[in-house]
Amino acid sequence: MIETVAILVSMVLAATPLLFAALGELVTEKSGVLNLGVEGMMLAGAVTGFAVAASGYGPWAAVLAAALAGAALSSIFALLTLLLLANQVATGLALTMFGIGLSALVGKPFLGMPLEALPALPIPLLSDIPLLGPLLFRYDGMVYLAVALTIALHLFFRHTRAGLVIRAVGENHDAAHALGFPVRRIRFSCVLFGGAMAGLGGAYLSLAYTPMWAQNMTAGRGWIALALVVFATWKPLRVLAGALLFGGFTMAQLHAQGLGIAVPPEFLAMLPYLATVLVLVLISRDATRIRLNAPACIGKLFHPDD
Amino acid sequence: MLRLEARPHPSTAALLLSPVLAIGLTLLAGLILFALLGFDPVKTLTAYFIKPLDSLYGLSELTVKATPLLLCAIGLALGFRANIWNIGAEGQLIMGAVAGSGVALFLRPEHGAAWVLPAMFLAGALGGMAWASIPAVLKLRFNASEILTSLMLTYVADLFLRWLVNGPWRDPEGYNFPQSRMFEPDAIIPPLLDGTRLGFGAVLALAVALGGWFLLSRTFLGFQIKVIGLTAAAAGYAGFNSARITWMSLLLSGGLAGIAGLNEVAGPIGQLTPFVSPGYGFTAIIVAFLGRLHPFGILLASLMLALTYLGGETAQISLGLPVAVTSVFQGMLLFFLLACEVLIRYRLRAGR
């Protein structure tokens, strides 16, 4: 017997770390910066969150610490690329390498330690509605936070001046600079935000999804998050859809194996990736839509005195 | 208050000195890091940079490690220059290894000797090119970003490889373990130097580096690549066919990655296993940028990065340095290299 609601719930849980990281990278990229170090920042958040929680400071201190850790790591990136004008692609990759190693080093004493998972926070009354209740209202705090942030960012970029300014900086940093906007400071904040969100995504893994620390436990989710930003054409609501799609297909292929479907497990495991490519192809066919959405200055160097 | 002021021309002095400065800073930071962790700093640095090179075997291993990085990075750099972001070199590497292994496995000893290896190299290149053509088609027909498609296809390629070695290509005498038959001697790249694993692949990589430089600096195609990368609009006006450039870049980087993959299975490994590459396709991206997308720079960068990997192993073996420290050290080296590059295009000035 397969319980549909339970499957959908597991989809949401699988999507949450991707959602955090992708939303953060979206903001970074909207401001015109490409930070490929998501995997490293997620791991920094995961290890820091776990370390703080395992040392007895409580889950919310752990979550905060994880966000700070992600932001701290991203500040190295910001310093190198925004101040010293280093190449963004290479710096981001170096950050990934550095983050993987640093987190492994810091996490050594915490290997093999069990931890209480983040408590579920069922919303009173709403969580008792049949079907919809367990599906939407019985998650832990971080899931609600991720969804809330999605909506908040959607509104932020659509309806606030600050959102517009960030988009301007990402589209044409020279024009924005001429208009008097502090381009570097704006980008710096966006990079830090991206780092903090990646840290939260990692923390979700080590505090809620599988409450433990293991080296490299993000297992490539940072790269998926990067792909999801492109997939979502830099729109927050679409990031949510993409994360659910990916999480959904991941669970689907596992369920298919359990049902004994006569396809080799390796091919079933390809489903999430192929599905992402397929959907991307379908939505990319309109060339104009893509061009209008990608921040024009992404990855380009900006120097105020040039 | 220090600030950066653009130089009218890139400084040649800084071009040569910035890597030296970066290495110096890394050594300093490394000394501090190792001391903090309780290891003898000088011994550790020696283990990292000197010990791996103290024998012929060590030097040959450096080239063995650098070869796939160099092959992939040259191809990637040509693409990056034209703003084609092939992130999926790892997948193309795997498919090249698969294609070449197919030739090796289905040829029996009696089919003849001399042409097996060249056929394998060709198959490797074609396999990588075929895999890279998928993102190319998707980009040109459907505007799908090659960043995402090439990346997703990497995972697909890895799973395909696992299926092959777990299933149809499994060694029938291998107790059903996930690996192919060992290749026949004709299908194995012979070592150029006895007692080492230095093979033809390294020579090929050098030739590719030279070829890449020639292509970029002396041919019209290279010119088109550079212009398209700098200003797509101007390139359009000049009549450069961006579709053709897209095809060329992806096929070239895919083909080179495929050759790198074939070189691994037919050389150091000698069979098809699930562990063809520990991420060469991704590391090559760093190598490409460290080399500033220039073939000769890439040659040096691939050797340097290879050295840090070898150094990490040596430090683990002789000093018990945790392997995680290697990644931290490599990351630091990269940070300093990237940071010091600023001095090439800008100079420090005091005042506002």
Add this chain to the structure above:
Amino acid sequence: MKFAKWAIALVVAAGMTATAQAEPLKAAWVYVGPVSDHGYSFQHDQGRKAAEAAFGDKLQTTFVESVPEGADAERVINQLAKDGNKLIFSTSFGFMNPTLKVAQRFPDVKFEHATGYKRADNVSTYSSRFYEARAVLGTIAGKMTKSGTIGYVASIPIPEVVSGINAFTIALRKVRPDAQVKVIYVNSWYDPGKEAAAAKALIDQGADVIAQHTDSPAPVQTAEERGVWCFGQSSDMTRFGPKHHLTGVIENWNEYTVAEVKAVLDGSWKSHDTWGGLASGMVKLAPFNPAMPKDVVEAADKVRDDIIAGKLNPFAGPIKDQSGKEILAAGKNFSDGEILGMNFYVEGVQGNLPK
């Protein structure tokens, strides 16, 4: 006079050899994962530590962790041999061919390769009959399950995993003939996220007992959270599921490692193959959960004792394959070779193996 000179030279030489014998034996271990993962590599490292404890100054050990199983492995093993290590343990299957290549170059160095099948004059192989422990687990599962569906989180479809699934299922169906085993492969030995997702999927498909042949405690955690019984793997995972962790398969290389080091020290080392099981202690069971009912404990103990005494073979016929066809007649057993290369499922296992 000349004779006296010779005698003195001989005595001095003997004395020098005696001092040379006091040089510690250098031995090295190569691990595929991090040592502190409390899993597969951790258990191998326990063997190294046991040897250190047993031999003190006579042994000097080194280890290298997280060595990828590709082209890098040969270089690392080669370096260890060049560095003067005379006994090298390469502890993962993927190190097989690199170990053999290096062994050819260093004939005076002895190699121990775990979970492989190729030997040489200076290369031994060793592994553990994990499937014997799985038979005990299957017995317990059969008695503890209510729904009759068991979920199995598996790593890669290799014979070691398949024979474990089969032994488990055969024992399971002796106790509960209608039980089914659902298998999900996560294509990795250690991926907590995937393993947790697989466990969730199995539970959502009706499994009320979860077994695993992956190395992270994620399935145990998931089972504990969902209130489902579970079995651990590699090391004792009780602390990850205190209420629901019934027992687990524990790899124990300590006695074997000590014995091999001793053989090198006293010069009696020979290349051989060792495939030890419950009897020799190379595979053990984690402590039983106190919540396990008495009759289940008794049944489990009986199966274990019978296997140790040689009275029960986990792969004794009659055995049927998935389609119901009898592939092993009553009174016969599968040979070691057949178990080592097992690539089919027995009746009761739901799933498909790559062919």
